[in-house]
Amino acid sequence: MESYDVVVIGAGNGGLTASVTLAQKGLKVxxxxxxxxxxxxxxxxxxxxxxxEVALHQLSGVGTxxxxxxxRMLLGQLGVLDDLDLVEMKDLFNVxxxxxxxxxxxPDRVQVVAALxxxxxxxxxxxxxxxxxxxxxxxxxxxVFYFKDPDPxxxxxxxxxxxxxxxxxxxxxxxxxxxxxxxxxxxxxxxLGLPPTxxxxxxxxxxxxxxxxxxxxxxxxxxxxxxxxxxxRFISQGGxxxxxxxxxxxxxxxxxxxxxxxxxxxxxxxxYVVSNAxxxxxxxxxxxxxxxxxxxxxxxxxxxxxxxxxxLYIGFDCEPQELGITGSMNFLAGHTDIxxxxxxxxxxxxxxxxxxxxxxxxxxxxxxxxxGACQVSAVALxxxxxxxxxxxxxxxxxxxxxAESMLQRVEAAFPGARNHIEEIExxxxxxxxxxxxxPNGAIYGFEQYTKDSMFxxxxxxxxxxxxxxxxxxxxxxxxxxxxxxxxxxxxxxIRELAGQ
Amino acid sequence: MRKEIFKEFDGYQELxxxxxxVRKYGxxxxxxxxxxxxYIRRLHPKRLELRVADIIIETPSTKTFRMVxxxxxxxxxxxxxxxxxxxxxxxxRTGRPYSISSAPNQTGYYDLTVRRVEQGLASxxxxxxxxxxxxxxxxxxxxHFYHNPLFHDRAMVxxxxxxxxxxxxxxxxxxxxxxxxxxxxxxYGNRTxxxxxxxxxxxxxxxxxxxxxxxxxxxxxxxxxxxxIGLITGELIRNTLKEMDNKTFYLxxxxxxxxxxxxxxxxxxxxxxxxxxEVYGPPTDITRSANWPxxxxxxxxxxxxxxxxxxxxxxAGDPLASTLERQGVLVPNLCRSGECSMCRxxxxxxxxxxxxxxxxxxxxxxxxxxxxxxxxxxxxxxxxV
Numbered sequence: 001m002e003s004y005d006v007v008v009i010g011a012g013n014g015g016l017t018a019s020v021t022l023a024q025k026g027l028k029v030x031x032x033x034x035x036x037x038x039x040x041x042x043x044x045x046x047x048x049x050x051x052x053e054v055a056l057h058q059l060s061g062v063g064t065x066x067x068x069x070x071x072r073m074l075l076g077q078l079g080v081l082d083d084l085d086l087v088e089m090k091d092l093f094n095v096x097x098x099x100x101x102x103x104x105x106x107p108d109r110v111q112v113v114a115a116l117x118x119x120x121x122x123x124x125x126x127x128x129x130x131x132x133x134x135x136x137x138x139x140x141x142x143x144v145f146y147f148k149d150p151d152p153x154x155x156x157x158x159x160x161x162x163x164x165x166x167x168x169x170x171x172x173x174x175x176x177x178x179x180x181x182x183x184x185x186x187x188x189x190x191x192l193g194l195p196p197t198x199x200x201x202x203x204x205x206x207x208x209x210x211x212x213x214x215x216x217x218x219x220x221x222x223x224x225x226x227x228x229x230x231x232x233r234f235i236s237q238g239g240x241x242x243x244x245x246x247x248x249x250x251x252x253x254x255x256x257x258x259x260x261x262x263x264x265x266x267x268x269x270x271x272y273v274v275s276n277a278x279x280x281x282x283x284x285x286x287x288x289x290x291x292x293x294x295x296x297x298x299x300x301x302x303x304x305x306x307x308x309x310x311x312l313y314i315g316f317d318c319e320p321q322e323l324g325i326t327g328s329m330n331f332l333a334g335h336t337d338i339x340x341x342x343x344x345x346x347x348x349x350x351x352x353x354x355x356x357x358x359x360x361x362x363x364x365x366x367x368x369x370x371x372g373a374c375q376v377s378a379v380a381l382x383x384x385x386x387x388x389x390x391x392x393x394x395x396x397x398x399x400x401x402x403a404e405s406m407l408q409r410v411e412a413a414f415p416g417a418r419n420h421i422e423e424i425e426x427x428x429x430x431x432x433x434x435x436x437x438x439p440n441g442a443i444y445g446f447e448q449y450t451k452d453s454m455f456x457x458x459x460x461x462x463x464x465x466x467x468x469x470x471x472x473x474x475x476x477x478x479x480x481x482x483x484x485x486x487x488x489x490x491x492x493x494i495r496e497l498a499g500q
Numbered sequence: 501m502r503k504e505i506f507k508e509f510d511g512y513q514e515l516x517x518x519x520x521x522v523r524k525y526g527x528x529x530x531x532x533x534x535x536x537x538x539y540i541r542r543l544h545p546k547r548l549e550l551r552v553a554d555i556i557i558e559t560p561s562t563k564t565f566r567m568v569x570x571x572x573x574x575x576x577x578x579x580x581x582x583x584x585x586x587x588x589x590x591x592x593r594t595g596r597p598y599s600i601s602s603a604p605n606q607t608g609y610y611d612l613t614v615r616r617v618e619q620g621l622a623s624x625x626x627x628x629x630x631x632x633x634x635x636x637x638x639x640x641x642x643x644h645f646y647h648n649p650l651f652h653d654r655a656m657v658x659x660x661x662x663x664x665x666x667x668x669x670x671x672x673x674x675x676x677x678x679x680x681x682x683x684x685x686x687x688y689g690n691r692t693x694x695x696x697x698x699x700x701x702x703x704x705x706x707x708x709x710x711x712x713x714x715x716x717x718x719x720x721x722x723x724x725x726x727x728x729i730g731l732i733t734g735e736l737i738r739n740t741l742k743e744m745d746n747k748t749f750y751l752x753x754x755x756x757x758x759x760x761x762x763x764x765x766x767x768x769x770x771x772x773x774x775x776x777x778e779v780y781g782p783p784t785d786i787t788r789s790a791n792w793p794x795x796x797x798x799x800x801x802x803x804x805x806x807x808x809x810x811x812x813x814x815x816a817g818d819p820l821a822s823t824l825e826r827q828g829v830l831v832p833n834l835c836r837s838g839e840c841s842m843c844r845x846x847x848x849x850x851x852x853x854x855x856x857x858x859x860x861x862x863x864x865x866x867x868x869x870x871x872x873x874x875x876x877x878x879x880x881x882x883x884x885v
Contacts, residue, residue: 036832036844046841046859047644144505152505165511225863232867235884243844244832280529301526302519317773392542393576393607400649407650421651422773425644433536434544439529441536451515451522455506 003269004030004240006493007260009247009286010276012040013479014470016230017486018274020078023237025494030268031231031239032260034246039227040276040436041443042479047423049370050315053377054427055443056223057191057359058216058329060207061480062086069214071480074487079237083229085220089364092211094327095184096358096413098335103184104327107215109135112208116185126175130185133171137163137202138209165450168196168204169338183336190331190357191478193306193381193444195342200450210480216329218364223479250275250286250467257466272466272493276486278473279458280439293463303452306477307346307381308429308441312406315423320360320374323414328363332356332378332413346381349390349398351405356380358410373422378410384429384440399428445473460489468492543575545640547586552634553609562615562663562697563627564601567636568608577641579604579670580750580778583612584639584834589625594825595833596622599666599752599778600641601698603673613697615663642834645752645778647671647682652748653774655683657741659732659761661753662690665697667778668752672712676705683711685741687732689757691719715740732757734764744768752778779837782819782855786876789855796853796878803880807848814877820845820852821872824885831872831885838874845872850881 008019011033019031037043041055063069068076075081092105092112103119105112109131116127140160144152154161163171168189172182186196188207196204219225231241242262249261250273259269275282279300283292316323334353345354362374369375390398403426411417433441446452458474470486472478506512550567557563568574582597602611614626630636645667647656658668668686675682690696693716702714717728717736728736738744749765751758758777765775783789787798798817805811806829814823821831821843834840838858847868852875854860860871 036842044861044863046839046861048859049857051859051861154508161509164506164509165515221861221863221866224861225866228861228863228867228869284529285535297529298523300529302523304527317771388539392573395543395576396578403650418651420773424648424650430539430543434540437536439536451519455504456515456519 001259001267001269002030004028005270005497006030006272006274007032007247007268007270008274008276008470009250009260009282010034010040010471011038011227011231011241012276012471013042013227013482014472014486014489015040015274015276016227016234017074017078017483018276018468018470018490019234019239019241019486020080020230020237021487021490022493023234023239024079025490026238027494027497029234029239030270031234031241032245032247032262033241033243034263034437035435036243037224037227038231038241038243039224042223042227044222044224045425047313047425048315050373050375050423051222051224052313052315052375052425053222053224053359053361056218056479057357057377057379058089058211059086059218059479060210060216061214062217063214064088067214069210071214071483074484078230078233078487080226080229080233083232084226087218087220087365089216089218089328091327091329091363092216093187093329093331095187095331095333097333098180098353101180101333107212109212112212116181120178120181123176123178123181127181130171130175131208133159133163134205134208137205141202141206163201163205164454166201167450168199168201171201172196172338179336179338183333183338186338187331187333189338190355190379190381192448193477194448195340196338197340198343198449200448200453202454203448218328218361220365220368222361222368247277247286250282252287252291252464255465257464272468274468274470274486274489274493276471278438278445278471279469280473281437282467282469287464291464296463299458303446304449305384305440305442306444306447308384308387308432308438309427309443310351310380310382310402310406310429311427312378312403312410313375313423313425313427314378314410314417314421315369315373315375316417316420317373317422318420319372320362323374323417323420325360325363325374325376325414328360330358330360330413332358332409334409347383347386349382349386349402351380351402351409354380356406356409358413376410378406380406382429384433384442387429388440395430399426402426402428444477445471448477460485460492542573543640545575548575548583548638548640550610550636550638552630552632552636555630555632558613558697559695561695562613564611564613565626565630566602567610567612567638574607574610575640576607577604577610578646579674580646580667581641581643582667582835583610583641584836585612585622586637586639587622587625589621589629592621592826593830594622594822595836597642597779597781597835597837599643599645599670601666601669603670603677605674605678613663613666613669615697639834642840643778644839645750645776647748651773652776653746654681655747656685657737657747657749658684658686659749659751659753659757660686660688661732661757662695663697664751664753664757664778664780666752668750669698669702672702672705676709676712683713685713685715685747687715687717687728687737687740689717689719689732689753693718693722693725732761732764734767737764738768744770748774748776750776750778752780754780755783779835779839781837782874786817786819786853786855789853791856792853793878802850802877804877805880805882807882807884809885814881816877818876819873820870820875820877820883823877824872829885833873836873838871841871843872844869846884847875848882848884851878852876852881853878
C-alpha cells in the first residue's frame with residue numbers, strides 16, 4: 001500500500017495551496033483530482049480559437065510590488081509569483097442601467113467618492129460617510145483579527161463592535177435617500193451571493209477596502225495559469241498528483257484518519273487528509289456518517305446552500321470598443337430594487353431584469369483573446385434547486401431559452417453584440433454541479449447569512465483528528481480567501497506535526 | 501486563550517437565537533438527498549452501457565448500429581453531437597467518437613453509422629465483430645457541433661464528405677420530424693453516388709419538404725448522373741445558393757475536405773463566425789501536414805518513458821494516445837481530435853508535433869501539456885500521465 005504524510009482531496013484553490021505549502025515543508029503529499037485538470041473553479045476551457053475564463057473576475061488582495069497585499073505575499077511564499085503575469089485592472093466596476101444610466105468607478109478612494117458625488121450631488125455627505133465607515137470598519141477589523149490586538153475593546157473599536165453584524169441595507173438606508181445610489185454602491189453583493197437586505201455591511205465594507213487598497217487584478221492566461229503554476233510548483237517540490245482519480249472513501253481507524261480509498265479501489269495510507277471537497281460531501285459520502293459527531297450535522301442543518309450561477313461565455317470577432325464595452329468589470333442593473341426580490345429572481349429559471357455581472361478581460365489585457373477578438377462572461381446568480389426539477393429531455397431547450405433571455409440583456413447594454421458572436425457556451429447550475437461536485441451547484445458554498453458568516457464558520461479544523469478542510473465551504477468564498485484557506489490548513493498540519 | 505470578542509459585538513445574542521431556530525427547521529443533508537450524481541448521470545453519464553439492437557446495412561461499406569439502453573432512459577442530445585465508444589479490440593482498449601445519426605426526438609435509441617475505413621481498427625471491428633445483442637460501452641453525448649439558436653442563422657448550409665454525413669442526418673431528421681422552422685442546403689461530396697449514405701432517404705426528404713435541399717456532389721459520376729459534379733467549390737456553392745447572407749455554414753468530413761473547402765468559403769466572403777467545423781480525428785497521414793519537420797519520417801521509432809511507469813516504443817506517425825493504449829497505458833479520451841482535452845498529458849522532455857489550430861490552453865502550453873490524441877513524437881520523450 002502506498003503511504004503518504006498527507007492526502008489532499010481536490011485540486012481547487014484550497015487543495016492546491018495546501019499541497020504546495022506541505023510539499024515545501026518536505027512532507028510526502030499526494031494530491032488527488034477527479035478531473036483531468038487542476039483548478040476546480042480556477043480553470044478555463046477552449047472553444048474554437050478562444051480560451052474562456054471560467055470563474056475569476058477580479059483577484060483581490062494582490063497589491064503592487066511596492067505595496068504588496070496579502071495574496072501577493074502568499075503567492076511569493078508559495079514560490080509561484082515569478083511564474084504569474086498579474087494584470088492590474090484599471091476600473092473598480094461600471095454600472096450599466098437601469099435604462100441609460102452609466103457610471104464608471106476607478107479603484108481609488110478619492111476618485112470613487114468624487115465620481116459618486118458628481119452623479120448624486122444631493123448625497124455628497126452620505127457618500128463621504130459611507131467610505132469613512134467602510135475604511136474605519138476595515139482598519140478596526142484588521143487591527144483586531146489580523147494584527148491581533150491583545151486587548152481589544154468597544155472603546156477602541158466602536159465601528160467594529162457596532163457594525164459587524166448590521167445588514168448592509170440598514171447602513172444604506174441610514175446614509176442615502178436615492179434608491180439608485182443604494183443599488184450602485186451595493187453592486188458587489190453579487191460577489192457574495194446575498195442581496196443587501198441579507199448581507200452584512202461588514203462584507204461590503206471589506207470588499208471596497210481590499211479592491212481599492214490592493215486594486216483588482218487579473219492574470220494572463222486566466223485563473224488556469226495560477227492553477228497550473230501551483231501544480232508545477234507542487235511537482236517540482238516532490239509532490240505527487242493524480243488526475244482522473246476521484247476519492248471514494250476516507251478511512252478512519254482508532255478515532256483518526258488512516259488514509260483514503262480511490263475510485264479504482266486502491267487503498268492509500270495517510271496520517272492526514274485535507275478535504276477541498278465540501279463538508280456535505282466529506283461528512284455524508286466520503287466518511288461513514290456513523291463516525292461523525294451528531295453536532296456537526298446539527299450545525300450543517302442550519303446552513304443553507306448558496307446560489308449557483310447561469311453563465312454565458314461569449315467570444316466576439318471584434319475588439320471590445322466596437323461593442324461599446326469600455327470596462328473590464330460591469331454590473332448590468334435592470335432595476336434599483338435591492339430588496340429580497342433579488343432572492344426571488346435567483347430562484348427563477350429565466351433572467352428577466354435580474355442583476356448581472358459581465359466581465360470583459362480584454363479591456364485590461366488586450367491579448368487575453370486572439371488578435372481582433374474579445375470575450376465576455378456574463379453571470380447571473382441562480383439557485384440550483386429549480387434546475388434539478390427540469391426534466392432531462394427539456395434541459396437543452398430550457399438552457400437555450402435562459403441563454404437567450406440573458407443574451408437579450410447583453411444586447412440591450414451593448415447593441416449589435418449578437419452580430420459579432422463567434423463562439424458561445426452556456427453553463428447552468430447543473431454544469432457547476434457537474435464540474436464542482438457541489439450540492440445544487442452552489443458556487444459560494446454555504447450562504448453567508450450573518451449568523452453563518454465570518455466568526456461563525458467552522459474553519460479548517462474538524463473534530464476528527466487528522467482531517468482538515470480547505471475551501472470556501474468552511475470559510476469565506478472567492479479566490480483570495482480559498483487560496484489562503486489551503487495554506488492555513490497546511491500550516492495547521494505542520495504545527496501539529498512539529499508539536500509531536 | 502484569547503477571548504472571543506465577537507461575542508461582544510452588537511446583535512450577537514439575536515444571531516445565536518436565529519441560528520438555533522434555523523437548525524431546528526433546516527436542510528436535510530443526509531447522503532441520498534439531492535446528491536449531485538443522479539442528476540448529472542441523467543445528462544452526462546460517465547459511461548453508458550449500450551446494447552446493439554439492430555444493424556442496418558446502408559451501403560456496401562456503411563452500416564448503422566442501433567443502440568439501446570438496458571437501464572433507464574438515454575441521455576438527451578443535440579442533433580450533431582457524438583458518442584465516444586470505448587472498445588476492447590483484441591486486448592487493446594481504445595475509444596472512437598461517432599456522431600449520432602438518429603434524431604434527438606427519437607428517444608428510444610441512438611443510431612451510429614459507421615463507414616468501413618481501410619486499415620481502420622475500430623471501423624473494421626464494428627463491421628466484422630459487432631453483432632446484434634452485443635454490449636458496448638460509451639460516453640454520454642458530447643461535442644459542440646450543433647445548430648445554436650443563439651446566433652446561428654435559420655438557413656444552414658451543410659458541407660459533408662463521406663461519413664461526415666452522420667451529424668447532418670440527425671439534424672435533417674429532427675427538422676423534418678419536428679417541423680422546425682429552418683432551411684437546409686446539404687452539399688454531400690462523394691467519389692461515386694453509390695458511396696453516398698442515406699441517399700434515398702435524403703432524396704425523399706428533398707422531394708417532400710421545400711425547406712430541405714439535398715445536393716449530392718459526385719467526383720467520379722457514372723453515366724446518366726445529372727446532379728452536381730466535381731468538388732464542393734466556392735463557385736458551385738455560389739451558383740446553387742445565389743444569396744450568401746444570413747446563412748451559417750457547417751462542415752463535417754476529412755481534413756482534406758476542410759483544407760479545400762474553408763478557403764473556398766472564405767473566398768466567398770463568409771466571415772469566420774459563420775463557419776462551424778466538426779472535429780474529425782487526426783489526419784490519415786500526419787507527415788503530410790504543413791510544418792511537419794523534414795527530418796522525421798512516419799516510421800521513425802522513438803522511446804517514450806513514462807514517469808513512474810514503463811518505457812514504450814512509438815512510431816512518429818502515430819498519435820501518442822494510440823501508442824499508449826496499444827501498450828496498455830490508458831489515457832481518458834473522447835473526441836480523439838484534440839478538442840476535448842480529456843487526454844491531456846505533460847511532456848517532461850522531448851518534442852511532439854501538434855497540427856495547427858489544436859485548442860490547447862495557453863498555460864498548458866507553457867508547462868508542456870499536450871493532447872495525446874493529436875500529438876506525434878518527434879524524438880525520445882519523457883511524459884507524465
